[in-house]
Amino acid sequence: MIRRLKKLEEDEQEEHIDESWLxxxxxxxxxxxxxxxxxxxxxxxxxxxxxxxxxxxxxxxxxxxxxxxxxxxxxxxTQKSQKQPPKQPVTHPKSAPPKSANNDQDLENLKQKLETYIKKNHLQAVITLGDTQRGVEVTLKDYILFDSGKANLKPSSYKTLSAIVGLLNTVSNPISIEGHTDNVPIKNSEFKSNWELSAARAASVLHFFESKNIADQRMQFTGYGQFKPLYKNDTNKHRQANRRVNIVILRNN
Incomplete structure (x- = not known):
């Protein structure tokens, strides 16, 4: 009996193995x-x-x-795993210069042709040229185009304006036509002030250009009256210089 109890205790000890190592x-x-x-x-x-x-x-x-x-x-x-199409290489024309450089050269060529025309026809006293930030400015004194106080073009001005038209058609730049007067008040019933007179003169030049097939969308006109003089209106010579029409061939933006 005692041996059987010991054997049972040994069997129980074997069954309860120490698991603390887990x-x-x-x-x-x-x-x-x-x-x-x-x-x-x-x-x-x-x-x-x-x-x-x-x-x-x-x-x-x-x-x-x-x-x-x-x-x-x-x-x-998932975004990175998606296949991306290969990027196409960017190609640049090798010989085409920037548009602004082309346009500046065109305006320079136009200015040289205008200078040649003015010298050839001995018009230095009535037409002057300027190369400004806005573009090429052609300034015509009023008496080559109009009678005093009038806005209708003289027939004698057609030849000069037609020559200018031929040169303007060598470029595609916009054109601003700007009328100016002196500060002497207008004294006729046709125009209320120098503003109206300067604007009407600029419009007459515009309509002449239009009749010579310069595109309408290229042109604009402005009347400045006496408010943008070249000189003080203190002498007859200065007042005469202030009465003018500017044809500005504007630079492309």
Whole structure:
């Protein structure tokens, strides 16, 4: 009987083997798992993925809540995995210069042709040229175009204006036609002030250009009256110089 009891006690001791070694073993496995996850995350340059993994590990090991719903390991980036079409190389014309450079050269050529025409026809006293920031300015004194106080073109001006038209058609730039007077008040019933007179003179030149097939959309006219003089209106010579029509071939923007 005693032997049987001892045998039973020995059998029970064999059945209850000490399992305390499982706790450190499980801890080691957990740490190894964490180590390999960190190593895997460190091999990627995706900072947001790394931060998400660290938050997930912190949540699992400390029991804290992760704020973001997107924390965790993303195996594939669907946007990057999509095939992108190959980029086409950008080609530039080798010999075509910038448009502004072409236009400046065209205006310079136009200015030279106008100078040649003025010298050939001995018009230096009544027509002057200027190369300004706005463009090429052709200034015609009023008496070559109009009678005093009138806005109808003299027939004698047609030849000069027709020659200018032929040169203007060598470029496509917009054209501004600008009338100017002196400060002597107008004394006829046709025009209320120098504003109306200067505008009417500019419009007459515009309509002549239109009749010579210069495109309407290229042209505009303005009447400045006596408010943009070249000189003070203190002498007859200065007042005569202030009475003028400017034809400005504007630079393209």
């Amino acid at each position: 706790i450190p073993y499980a801890d080691i496995l957990t740490l190894l798992l964490a180590l390999f996850i960190v190593l895997f995350a460190s091999s990627s340059i995706n900072i947001s993925k790394y931060n998400a993994i660290m938050k997930s590990l912190k949540s699992e090991l400390t029991g804290t809540k992760v704020d973001t719903k997107t924390a965790g390991l993303t195996v594939k980036n």
